[in-house]
Amino acid sequence: xxxxxxxxxxxxxxxxxxxxxxxxxxxxxxxxxxxxxxxxxxxxxxxxxxxxxxxxxxxxxxxxxxxxxxxxxxxxxxxxxxxxxxxxxxxxxxxxxxxxxxxxxxxxxxxxxxxxxxxxxxxxxxxxxxxxxxxxxxxxxxxxxxxxxxxxxxxxxxxxxxxxxxxxxxxxxxxxxxxxxxxxxxxxxxxxxxxxxxxxxxxxxxxxxxxxxxxxxxxxxxxxxxxxxxxxxxxxxxxxxxxxxxxxxxxxxxxxxxxxxxxxxxxxxxxxxxxxxxxxxxxxxxxxxxxxxxxxxxxxxxxxxxxxxxxxxxxxxxxxxxxxxxxxxxxxxxxxxxxxxxxxxxxxxxxxxxxxxxxxxxxxxxxxxxxxxxxxxxxxxxxxx
Amino acid sequence: xxxxxxxxxxxxxxxxxxxxxxxxxxxxxxxxxxxxxxxxxxxxxxxxxxxxxxxxxxxxxxxxxxxxxxxxxxxxxxxxxxxxxxxxxxxxxxxxxxxxxxxxxxxxxxxxxxxxxxxxxxxxxxxxxxxxxxxxxxxxxxxxxxxxxxxxxxxxxxxxxxxxxxxxxxxxxxxxxxxxxxxxxxxxxxxxxxxxxxxxxxxxxxxxxxxxxxxxxxxxxxxxxxxxxxxxx
Numbered sequence: 001x002x003x004x005x006x007x008x009x010x011x012x013x014x015x016x017x018x019x020x021x022x023x024x025x026x027x028x029x030x031x032x033x034x035x036x037x038x039x040x041x042x043x044x045x046x047x048x049x050x051x052x053x054x055x056x057x058x059x060x061x062x063x064x065x066x067x068x069x070x071x072x073x074x075x076x077x078x079x080x081x082x083x084x085x086x087x088x089x090x091x092x093x094x095x096x097x098x099x100x101x102x103x104x105x106x107x108x109x110x111x112x113x114x115x116x117x118x119x120x121x122x123x124x125x126x127x128x129x130x131x132x133x134x135x136x137x138x139x140x141x142x143x144x145x146x147x148x149x150x151x152x153x154x155x156x157x158x159x160x161x162x163x164x165x166x167x168x169x170x171x172x173x174x175x176x177x178x179x180x181x182x183x184x185x186x187x188x189x190x191x192x193x194x195x196x197x198x199x200x201x202x203x204x205x206x207x208x209x210x211x212x213x214x215x216x217x218x219x220x221x222x223x224x225x226x227x228x229x230x231x232x233x234x235x236x237x238x239x240x241x242x243x244x245x246x247x248x249x250x251x252x253x254x255x256x257x258x259x260x261x262x263x264x265x266x267x268x269x270x271x272x273x274x275x276x277x278x279x280x281x282x283x284x285x286x287x288x289x290x291x292x293x294x295x296x297x298x299x300x301x302x303x304x305x306x307x308x309x310x311x312x313x314x315x316x317x318x319x320x321x322x323x324x325x326x327x328x329x330x331x332x333x334x335x336x337x338x339x340x341x342x343x344x345x346x347x348x349x350x351x352x353x354x355x356x357x358x359x360x361x362x363x364x365x366x367x368x369x370x371x372x373x374x375x376x377x378x379x380x381x382x383x384x385x
Numbered sequence: 386x387x388x389x390x391x392x393x394x395x396x397x398x399x400x401x402x403x404x405x406x407x408x409x410x411x412x413x414x415x416x417x418x419x420x421x422x423x424x425x426x427x428x429x430x431x432x433x434x435x436x437x438x439x440x441x442x443x444x445x446x447x448x449x450x451x452x453x454x455x456x457x458x459x460x461x462x463x464x465x466x467x468x469x470x471x472x473x474x475x476x477x478x479x480x481x482x483x484x485x486x487x488x489x490x491x492x493x494x495x496x497x498x499x500x501x502x503x504x505x506x507x508x509x510x511x512x513x514x515x516x517x518x519x520x521x522x523x524x525x526x527x528x529x530x531x532x533x534x535x536x537x538x539x540x541x542x543x544x545x546x547x548x549x550x551x552x553x554x555x556x557x558x559x560x561x562x563x564x565x566x567x568x569x570x571x572x573x574x575x576x577x578x579x580x581x582x583x584x585x586x587x588x589x590x591x592x593x594x595x596x597x598x599x600x601x602x603x604x605x606x607x608x609x610x611x612x613x614x615x616x617x618x
Contacts, residue, residue, distance in 0.1 A: 002496070002499070002503055003503075005496075006489070006491065006492065009491035009492070010491055013490070013491055287487070288487075288489060291481075291483075291487045291489075292500075293448075293472070294446070294448050294475065294481055295475070295476060295481065295500060295501050295504070296472045296473060296474075296475045296476025296477070296501065296504050297472070297476075297504065298469065298472055376448075376449070377443075377448035377449070378440075378443045378448050378449040381443075381448070381483070381487075
């Protein structure tokens with residue numbers, strides 16, 4: 001208890017220096033937390049993907065679609081429990097600035113495959129029965145102030161023209177990681193319009209979504225699907241939803257790696273700053289440590305005082321940084337909503353924050369402790385005065 | 386040369402030599418020092434700067450080691466002790482009084498005096514009693530909650546003396562205890578040390594430049610270039 005009191009008082013002996021060091025650690029932990037959350041947000045789609053779903057796309061590229069007739073052939077494959085399909089619509093609300101993911105889906109089978117989109121039964125019924133109806137995520141509704149019954153005009157980018165929709169449902173996520181910024185409407189509405197305007201693009205699905213009877217059979221079912229369409233005009237590539245999502249992330253892998261490196265560099269910089277503070281502290285107090293040793297205190301008492309002070313500073317800064325990470329991440333997430341629909345501080349980030357606080361404290365105290373422990377009492381006492 | 390003394394010796398220094406390395410050259414500081422210190426004696430070590438008196442004090446206090454010879458204190462050859470044993474021995478047997486008081490600035494007078502007791506097995510209540518007694522001896526009971534920066538130099542040195550005596554050590558070693566004090570405060574400190582010696586029977590070994598301080602001692606030993614040159618009683 002006495003040593004703890006001594007440690008806390010020592011830490012604030014140079015109040016300004018200690019406060020600035022704590023501030024530095026706070027900023028570093030905050031920056032690390034935010035950067036790690038950005039990385040997590042990047043992988044949010046991957047993490048939210050299910051192991052019981054497969055995605056089948058055109059083997060050449062995602063740009064090319066697949067005939068709608070494939071649906072029945074896929075359904076007949078052993079291990080498949082359900083099949084749905086969707087098209088990336090890429091609609092724009094008024095201007096390009098108002099971007100959000102929009103998909104044309106087959107409502108019944110799609111919503112059955114995605115139980116994480118929680119929607120009121122009446123709203124679901126209203127959506128299914130209205131061909132021009134759409135279902136939107138809660139976040140998207142909040143962003144534009146949309147409510148049930150509102151009419152929403154979208155400008156098609158991949159499918160040209162002006163498209164009118166009526167909000168029939170607003171879904172919420174069953175889990176924290178569920179994306180609530182998406183826009184779903186009837187594939188049939190898209191298809192019927194295409195039949196009139198661009199008939200050659202009608203009766204095509206961008207991707208097939210396959211529900212599995214047994215998640216363990218993902219590899220076999222994927223192979224079976226692709227074998228069925230081998231040597232056809234539109235060969236397929238089937239993979240798990242996770243692998244499908246990862247293929248998008250891998251396109252931007254370099255950015256993610258850069259963010260990760262920067263986040264660790266921030267920690268290394270603050271480690272050097274704290275080490276410098278502790279080195280200055282220990283140099284100033286080397287005489288005091290000699291006095292402690294002269295009185296009979298052992299090397300571990302002296303090392304404990306230095307490591308304790310170093311840890312006290314780093315953990316204090318770290319805790320303040322962690323506490324600040326939540327409101328700052330919330331604000332950041334709100335501002336960057338269209339790029340990061342899921343922006344949540346993960347528990348793994350907090351564990352890393354805490355681990356780094358401890359590592360910074362221990363590493364920063366190492367050299368000063370080594371010096372203080374090894375100095376001869378008589379030499380240390382000569383420095384007093 | 387060993388002085389004969391009828392009183393029981395508490396410190397026995399036998400042919401102690403010590404040198405420091407300066408580059409590749411050994412610089413002798415103490416050469417073949419031999420003398421005894423009687424129990425309850427108040428010894429002053431005098432000599433010019435660089436004569437080796439502080440080095441000798443450090444050797445007696447067990448915070449430095451001799452190159453050769455032996456120092457036996459209360460029957461213990463301190464050269465034979467390992468680092469951990471020596472630290473324990475210092476905690477139990479040596480009280481330090483320094484020129485610049487060397488109090489811990491973030492601790493109150495009470496807490497500074499309590500410091501050496503943290504290494505003992507005394508309970509919190511027993512520690513409290515010891516600290517109160519020590520502070521009463523140095524007449525600073527009313528200043529126990531003050532930090533060193535709130536005390537005068539003389540008061541700080543009295544706190545340092547209380548810290549030195551709180552464990553009831555075998556010997557008190559004082560390195561220029563009045564060197565940083567004005568004349569009046571120095572007189573108070575010397576009077577206090579004399580009282581510790583006379584009333585409490587403490588063995589005191591004091592390094593000083595000040596002849597007035599040395600006057601308080603029973604024995605004055607002079608060191609000249611690492612060699613004992615003169616003894617006066």
